[in-house]
Amino acid sequence: MGVDLTVSERTDYRTDEKGRTQYTVTLIYNFEGNAYKIIEYTENLAEMANCTTVTVNSIHFIDALKRMKDDMLFIEHDGEHYANEERKLKSAIEDLESFIEEFNLTEDEEDRIFEVHLWF
Numbered sequence: 001m002g003v004d005l006t007v008s009e010r011t012d013y014r015t016d017e018k019g020r021t022q023y024t025v026t027l028i029y030n031f032e033g034n035a036y037k038i039i040e041y042t043e044n045l046a047e048m049a050n051c052t053t054v055t056v057n058s059i060h061f062i063d064a065l066k067r068m069k070d071d072m073l074f075i076e077h078d079g080e081h082y083a084n085e086e087r088k089l090k091s092a093i094e095d096l097e098s099f100i101e102e103f104n105l106t107e108d109e110e111d112r113i114f115e116v117h118l119w120f
Helices: 035-041 058-102
Strands: 004-015 021-030 052-057 113-119
Touching: 004 035, 035 058, 052 058
Parallel strands: none
Antiparallel strands: 004 021, 004 113, 052 113
16 A cells, blocks of 8 residues: 655745735655655654644654654664664655755744645
């Protein structure tokens, strides 16, 4: 079964003539192959159901990467029992690092809001 975990960013906040808040949502990334690992490590995503959307900010992705790297140290230390897990986690770390770098996410940007949508 395929899993898509797409990330869109909210930008261009504005108020319309009736006082309603509006913003633009732009699809920016898809964690296709590593969706399960990203979900497992990112706060607010673990309880997602099919076809749901959850909002997160930059900190959630950065914290997930830190937890992944901490777990990788444990897996590498314990060796052969976790060979398959190590391969999956390495791939997810690389994917999340690329995402964070490509979109210049930093810990001090709590106001950057992302919509994460799960589909399987």
